[in-house]
Amino acid sequence: MFETLSNRLQGALRTLRGEARLTEKNIGEALREVRIALLEADVALSTTKTLIETIRTRALGQEVMATLNPSQAVVKIVHDTLVETMGAACDRLNLATRPPAVVLLAGLQGSGKTTSAGKLARLLRERERKKVALVSVDVYRPAAMDQLERLADEVGVVFYKGSPTESPEVIARRAVDLARREAMDVLIVDTAGRLHIDETMMNEVRALHAVTAPIETLFVVDSMTGQDAVHTAKAFDEALPLTGVILTKTDGDARGGAALSLRAVIGKPIKFLGTGEKTDGLEPFHPERLASRILGMGDVLTLIEEAERKVDRQSAERLAEKFKKGKGFDLEDFREQMLQMERMGGMAGVLDKLPGMNDLPAAARAQLQNHDTRRLVAIINSMTPQERRFPDTIRGSRKRRIAQGSGTGVPEVNRLLKQFAQAQRMMKQMGKGGLKRMLAGMKG
């Protein structure tokens, strides 16, 4: 996420690293690069201008000029300015009303509304223990109603079914009544979107707003549409009293401009980031953490939260113990480690949040990202417990048997064994010298 922006910004700020003193000249040069980085990331022009001027004024301030490490000071200024632009704190969903708290989702077709409705329902149910109901009022696309019904089933929340022959308002009013009667905490209303903004759509969603009286009206928008995201947001903001934004598909968005400009342009907070197609791909939006991630400072807090939620503590502790000792790490542990990693969004998801990952050689990063977890796990599953414990015993005929059992080939089994040996080496190094040494070990 946001790789391009991140790389360019860090590159721009790196030019200040060797400077002993900050001068108008070297700050000016660095800021020119920062400006290009922001514009290339599709940050709105007005937002870019404000950002650059704020950073310039602060960087030229007396205290910064006098600091011992001026380039670090500028990085901090850029960080803080990014945070302010995106909104200083994490804006949580406001559900403080007489239940059911209605959350209305609006946005263009394909923006990810239905997917986000399912993700949000799951998040509220699992993390906040809310009783959640979903309703779709997209009478034009019965397939969209079915999609939401399937999602409701998957994430274990109630679904209120409407018929394509009814009007959206009738379905919505009935859903609110039902939610009240069934003592739901939250009712999420998924509305119909068009491919483009049009008056009929706006009127319909306005009418739905009047009927359901939502406490949260969230605009759902695809981050990959960049500046268009900001234009559409403006149109929706004029038509509806929006309370916030869900920015979707950030997993595929290397530029990140929408995340930076949305708040500045429409004045409404981004509340969530969509980070994948699966129902667990929704993160509360923390401007502070995102700014750190963009500047290569990592987002260890989110990583820790994810780990706490998704990783089995006991097995993690067992692994940690083995790391510390630097021995006893076998193929079963390797499998467990891969499965845990997958639960946390795969290697790519984890790497994204570690500090300094951009400094890692490209080859090492590619190697880390090219894991096909399921195939590797299938290979390990085809081994006997004895073989998993003593991988050295896996030779010719055993390799052929394992390859056949897992539907792979001997070269793949060989590759896995090699990767395991490498991991084992890394574990040993980690036991001795911590993360830094482990990263150094990966270059070879």
Ligand code: GDP
């Ligand atoms: P709607 O028309 O606004 O309801 O959009 P959908 O929820 O049907 O989503 C459109 C497409 O985008 C689907 O293929 C989704 O799987 C995909 N999608 C939605 N959110 C995300 C996301 O955060 N990341 C990725 N990669 N895909 C997403």
